[in-house]
Amino acid sequence: MKIQGYWLASGILGVTSSTLRRVHESGADAVVTKSIGPRPRKGHPGPILATSHGGLLNAVGLTNPGIDFFAEEMAELKKSGVPIVLSIFGNSPQELADVASKGVEMKPEAIELNLSCPHAEIAQIAHDPNLTHEYVKAVKEVVECPVFAKITPNASDIVAVGIAAEKAEADAIVAINTVRAMKIDIHQRRPVLGNKVGGLSGPPVFPIAVRCIYDLHNSLSIPIIGVGGVTAWQDAVEMHLAGASAIQIGTAVIDGLDVFGEIKEGVLNYLKAEGFSQVSDIVGLAGR
Ligand SMILES: Cc1cc2nc3c(=O)[nH]c(=O)nc-3n(C[C@H](O)[C@H](O)[C@H](O)COP(=O)(O)O)c2cc1C
Known part of the structure; x- marks a missing residue:
């Protein structure tokens, strides 16, 4: 598949084919499923969501039906006509x-x-x-389709991790997953989330995502799929300039699906006004 355009990030919407059809009609070029593991998993105890400082904290805990029970849902998702990226996880x-x-x-x-x-x-x-190299290599040995490695800003050296994924022949890097974070209820004097610690997403993580993408793009040759805090076309332009070829949008979708169309239109207007003919002309332009 072409690594370009604006995609729905993993885990955000409880997706059915009718929701996905709307996502597609709103301008999303692809959709990433929630992460599916080897067996059914309930996830963490509630509360699993909280807001903080303009962002969203989640500790969903990878709730999913397990790969053996996902075929039916996948068939349903594919009916929507939007290209589907299957997100998976495993413990070895x-x-x-x-x-x-x-x-x-x-x-x-x-x-x-x-x-x-x-x-x-x-x-x-x-x-x-x-570890990243081992996991990516194990998958590349058994599948023919493109494989993307989604990595974390919580790593002390995200570039080393990206390089390891590239060496294991990942076809693209997805950066970033959520930032480890928490919230404390000052009256109950204890953590708000059932799991105590969760992952922060939305606007507060945007500059972190830009830094990670910029650093990765300066050291890697494979494409980078940017994700983290994008809410408007200006964010998308900034992420492209840092080095993202495609962009995923997660938390911003909670405020409505219009975000895909608005971002696309805004980016196109920017390209025209600044004398560029396509997005690839500006990918990584702020670095190297
Ligand atoms: C409620 C929620 C559930 C998520 N579930 C997953 C998941 O199952 N797999 C995954 O790779 N990322 C998951 N993420 C992370 C997002 O895909 C994305 O990397 C992160 O939220 C940053 O992007 P955003 O600020 O646009 O949301 C989840 C995020 C949220 C908010």
Whole structure:
């Protein structure tokens, strides 16, 4: 699939084919599913969502039906006509490769590896270049479709992790997953989220995403799919300039699906006004 345009990020909407059809009609060029693992998983105890400082904290905990039970839902999602990227996770390279093998049978356009949920056991993978390499390689050995590695800003050296994924032949990097964060209720004097710690998304993480994408683009040759806090066309332009070829939008969708169309139109107007003919002309222009 072409790494371009504006996609729905993983885990945001409880997606049915009719919702997805609306997402597509609103201008989304692709949709990433919530992350699917080897077996059904309930996720963390509530509360799983809270707002803080203009952002959203979540500790959903990878709630999903398991790959064996996802085929039906996937078939339904594909009816919407929008290209689907299947997001998966696993607790060992072998387990992730098994989920990927089952996943490709559902014929997604690509597979996105969630190596980086900050409030689940898999959080550790994308902190470590060697582990990242092992997981990506295990999947690349068993599938033919494009494989994207989704990594975390919580890593101390995100560039080393990106390079490891590239060496393992990932077809693109997705950056970033949520930022490890928490909120405390001052009257109850305890953490608000059931899991205590969660992942922050939305506007407050945007500058962090830009920094990660900029650094990754300066060291990598594979495309970068930017995600994190994009709410308007100006953010999308900034992310492209940092090095993102395509952009995923998550939290902003909660305020409405118009965001896809608005961003597309705004970016096109910007390109025209500034004398560029296509998005690829500005990808990474602020770096290197
Ligand atoms: C409620 C919620 C659920 C999420 N679930 C997943 C998930 O299942 N897999 C994943 O890779 N990322 C998941 N994410 C992270 C988003 O895909 C995205 O990387 C992050 O929210 C930053 O983008 P945004 O600021 O545009 O939301 C989730 C985010 C939120 C807010």
